[in-house]
Amino acid sequence: MSEYRKAKPEEREACIEFADYVFSKAHCPHDFETLIPRVYGEGVDSASMHRIAVDERGKIRALIAVLREELEVGGKALQAGFVGTVSVHPKARGEGHMKVLMGEWLKEMRETCDIAVLGGQRQRYEYFGFTRGGSQYKYSVNRSNIRHALKKTDCGGISFCPLEEAEGGYELVYNINKQRPARVERPKEQIGSIVRNMGEKALAVLDNEKLTGYILVSGNGDTVCELGLLDAGIMEAVIKAYLAYTERDEIEIVASAYDKALNQRIGRFAESYCVEPSEMFQIFDFANVLEAYLSLKQKTLGLALGEFSAVLDGQPVTVWADENGVSVERAAKPGAAVLDKHQAQELLLSEYGRFMDVQAPVGWFPLPVFWYAADSF
Known part of the structure; x- marks a missing residue:
């Protein structure tokens, strides 16, 4: 007979080891302490984020975690729960653990959250009431675009260095995020972990050696997942410089629908773009x-x-x-x-x-719901 409950503080390491095992067995090797340091990093007390299924021997058979996040959107406060680390032991699949654990989390979030978020296979999570949606723009920029459209753009003063090596780098990320019209709140003390979420690499943007912004890029550097600049006027120069810095022929740049400056500027020279869902909600x-x-x-x-x-x-x-x-x-x-x-x-x-045959003002929907990878779980 299985027991379903919140994990105890002393079960933190067991939760991490279980998730590492399940995900490594199903996919590529996983190290959650490195992959999601703000939740699983050394010294983080994250046991209470987990609901677990435990067998009669006290062994974990399944777990689901929820990261609580505070949002400010359009000047309004929202509460969100980001569902992650959905793990069922290979020998315990089909026993109904995920259904029970997800049901308990959803019951709790209905009373405490405005919205829940997760990433995963569509039909799998539609059973639990999630819908794939929101919107994000994804631009493709190559060397030909830069050579022709930005040939007069001077990027000579733009350089990059690891964000942790730039004095005031983490504070800059915090301050730029606070100025966004929609954001997941990022506690100052967690910025160093947040910018490394899901294997991202954080670069400081320097303009003539002066810190002026940051870039969060995917592990292999081919995708700009987040771009924050004090002066939007240098955006083209930064993108031109980054393409040269990474020595790639092409990169992708992700943007929220409501980041008007980024979309306006990149749209003038990008090779192509697509609009796709952000997550499941x-x-x-x-x-x-x-x-x-x-x-x-x-x-x-x-x-x-x-x-x-x-x-x-x-x-x-x-x-x-x-x-x-x-x-x-x-x-x-x-x-x-x-x-x-x-x-x-x-x-x-x-x-x-x-x-759908529903009367609504033109352009109201879909809502511009978006999550940066750094804020995902």
Whole structure:
């Protein structure tokens, strides 16, 4: 008979060893202490983030962790739970452990979070109420783009060094993140671990030896996962310099939909781009999420004035956007559309919503929900 509960402090190492074993068995070798240092790094007390299934011998058979995150989106505060380290022992699969553990986490998050996030196979997590959605832009930039479109751009003063070697580097990451119109809050004391999340490498951007920004790149350097600059005016020079620095013929650059400056500038010379989902999401409080992300959209991309009313997974909402901003009422108008959770999230979060027979102002959806890799779990 299995026992399902939160992990105890003394079980921290056992949780890490179990996750390393399961993921290494199924994929490439994993070292979670290195891969996600802010959760599993030395000295981090992360046991309470885990729900575990334990057999009668006290051995872990499955575990699921949730990282709590505070967000500020469009000036509104949200609470999120990022689900990760979903692990079931190969010999315990099919015994229902994941269903129980996920069910217990979702019950807790419904009472404490506005939204849940995870990365994973679509249909696997649709069973638990998640929908693939949000949006991120991914640009492809090659040497020909640089040679022709940025031939007059002077990048001679731009250089890079490891972020930890730049005085004030971590503080700069903290301050730039605080200025974003949407962000996951990053505690100052965790910045060093956050910028190394999921194997990312952090580089300081120097302009004539002066610290002016940072770049977070994938482990092999072919993807710019996050770019933060004090002066957006040097963005082209930084990208040109980075392509030369990495000695690659082509790189990818990831951007949120609401990063207007980045999208405007890169869009002028990138070879190509695509728009793709960010993660998988489950909304618990539709009114809060709608108010936050529509406010964000209005402040950054612009929002058509109008009204939307519906009953979303049993939650009645009416949203207005006017010259004074976005306002939400937890009530629906007579005749408003009634959508179940999957339909509601598909409308709000995905491009598929445009094919639904639901009245909504043009351009309101999908909501610009986005997670940087550094804030993922």
